[in-house]
Amino acid sequence: MDFFRGNRIGSRMILPLITVLTTLSGVRAQVQPPSGDPSIIPPGARMEKLFEGACLLSEGVAAGHDGMIYFSDISFTAKCRDDKGVLEAGHIWRYNPATGMTSIFRSPSGMSNGIKFDADGNMIVAEGADYGGRRVIRTDMQTGKSHIIAGLYEGRPFNAPNDITIDEKGAIYFSDPRYLGHEPVEQPLNAVYRINPDGSIDRVITDAGKPNGIAISPSQKTLYVVCHDNGSTGMFRLPEGTDIRKGQMALLAYDLTADGSASFNRTLVDYSPEDGPDGLVPDVDGNIYVAERADSRFGVAVYSPGGEELAHIPTEYKPTNVGFGRGEASKTLYITAGAGLYRIRLLKEGYHVGRR
Numbered sequence: 001m002d003f004f005r006g007n008r009i010g011s012r013m014i015l016p017l018i019t020v021l022t023t024l025s026g027v028r029a030q031v032q033p034p035s036g037d038p039s040i041i042p043p044g045a046r047m048e049k050l051f052e053g054a055c056l057l058s059e060g061v062a063a064g065h066d067g068m069i070y071f072s073d074i075s076f077t078a079k080c081r082d083d084k085g086v087l088e089a090g091h092i093w094r095y096n097p098a099t100g101m102t103s104i105f106r107s108p109s110g111m112s113n114g115i116k117f118d119a120d121g122n123m124i125v126a127e128g129a130d131y132g133g134r135r136v137i138r139t140d141m142q143t144g145k146s147h148i149i150a151g152l153y154e155g156r157p158f159n160a161p162n163d164i165t166i167d168e169k170g171a172i173y174f175s176d177p178r179y180l181g182h183e184p185v186e187q188p189l190n191a192v193y194r195i196n197p198d199g200s201i202d203r204v205i206t207d208a209g210k211p212n213g214i215a216i217s218p219s220q221k222t223l224y225v226v227c228h229d230n231g232s233t234g235m236f237r238l239p240e241g242t243d244i245r246k247g248q249m250a251l252l253a254y255d256l257t258a259d260g261s262a263s264f265n266r267t268l269v270d271y272s273p274e275d276g277p278d279g280l281v282p283d284v285d286g287n288i289y290v291a292e293r294a295d296s297r298f299g300v301a302v303y304s305p306g307g308e309e310l311a312h313i314p315t316e317y318k319p320t321n322v323g324f325g326r327g328e329a330s331k332t333l334y335i336t337a338g339a340g341l342y343r344i345r346l347l348k349e350g351y352h353v354g355r356r
Contacts, residue, residue: 034344036311040287040302042347047315050095051102052340055080055088060114060163060279061323061334061341063352064141065121069095069325070105071336072112076180077130090132092125095341097329102341110137114163114279114321118170119354124149126161126174129181134158136174136195150174150195153203156186158193159233163279163321165216165223166353170197171260173204173223175211180234192225194260204262209248213279213321216256217286217305218351223254223262224288228276249276251290251303268307277301279321279336283348289333291319300335313344324350 034041051058054073061071075088082088089108092115096102106112111132112125121141127133134157136150149172150158159178166172172195178185192205192214205211209227216223229247232238249271254262271277274294282288286305292298299314300322317338325332330349335342 031316032314034311034313036302036309038347040311040346040348041313042345045344045346047313047335047342047344049316050100050341050343051093052338053102054091054093054339056339057320058093058336058339058341059320060112060126061321061336062115062117062123063323063326063329063334064117064123065326066141067097067327067329068105069097069323069334069341070115070123071095071321071334071341072109072115074111074113074128078180087131093341097325110135113161114174116164116166116172117352118166118172119168124164124166124172126164128162129160129178129183132160132181134160134183136161136164136172149199150193150201153187153193153201157183159185159187159190162211163213165214167216167256167260168220168353169260171195173214173216175214175225177210177212177228178233178235179230182235185233185235192223192262196260202260204260205254207264208252208254209250213277213291215280215282215288217282217288218284219286221256222265222305223256224268224280224282225252225254226250226277226280226290227252228278230275246273246275248272249274251277251280251307253307268303278319281322281324282351283324284351285348286351287348289322291322291335291337293318300333315342316340324352326350326352 055075057074059072073091077087080088090111092106094105110127114126123139139146162175177190208225210229212228213226227248231244231246251269253265277292280290298318302311315337319337
């Protein structure tokens with residue numbers, strides 16, 4: 001099958017990984033103009049490609065307090081090797097909007113996926129499996145030092161921390177599914193966890209199927225969770241032709257209480273039988289921008305807090321994540337899709353934790 005830039009995946013690839021990579025990449029699309037609510041999409045708005053050069057998949061885009069845009073390069077080890085077969089170790093890239101230049105910020109990245117910045121400007125990174133850290137770390141952007149803030153739960157490693165969101169009290173929520181990686185799966189289920197300001201960790205959501213993207217509303221009353229259940233952990237080699245049944249594909253809404261606990265409210269969007277979305281981010285009005293990956297229509301969909309679709313932004317490849325800029329760029333939406341980084345200028349300001 002063709003992949004991103006004409007690469008071909010050999011027949012010896014393990015089946016679950018073929019499924020994962022096919023789902024992630026998508027076929028390159030003829031990009032149509034965005035459409036929808038004119039208070040969100042300005043006349044003439046167009047997608048702009050800023051970078052293409054990740055090994056297979058860009059992810060986790062987030063704006064730092066320094067004005068830079070950071071995103072993950074998830075270098076799947078089954079594919080990302082040099083001509084001698086040596087594995088790449090994952091990277092975090094840094095895009096400079098002032099110069100248009102993109103450079104490596106950190107390598108190895110611990111197979112970073114989701115990235116967010118807390119109110120103090122620290123970088124919070126979810127490190128996945130496949131030779132990754134399987135942990136959440138916090139990096140002081142002034143000193144460069146990193147600290148492990150979630151490494152084990154009940155004495156066992158996490159599955160593969162995936163995406164991150166932060167509340168106004170400083171609690172960090174992260175999803176922990178497993179899509180690929182040779183490491184043992186040692187947690188009893190896929191879940192969402194909360195790292196409390198005192199450093200303790202709670203498992204707060206256990207009924208979201210296979211949680212992926214997560215985001216807290218500006219009101220702090222709703223936690224949005226993507227369930228993207230592809231039917232496999234990708235951990236074992238299976239014969240080609242093995243049937244795998246996909247599970248729930250949906251955008252779920254959970255009620256958040258003042259103490260940080262969450263309870264299921266409703267399914268906001270049901271994508272079945274097609275693939276569900278990936279990452280998402282809110283604007284200051286509480287609308288949510290969702291990286292949707294269905295074969296029939298992929299791109300970034302904009303929903304009201306109640307689940308009404310307000311706008312749609314088609315993308316060249318299936319998108320993985322979204323993030324707003326800061327300051328003068330607070331109405332610029334950055335998108336990771338395929339092996340690249342994109343942006344589009346909108347009329348809504350993105351929500352960032354710590355804003356007053």
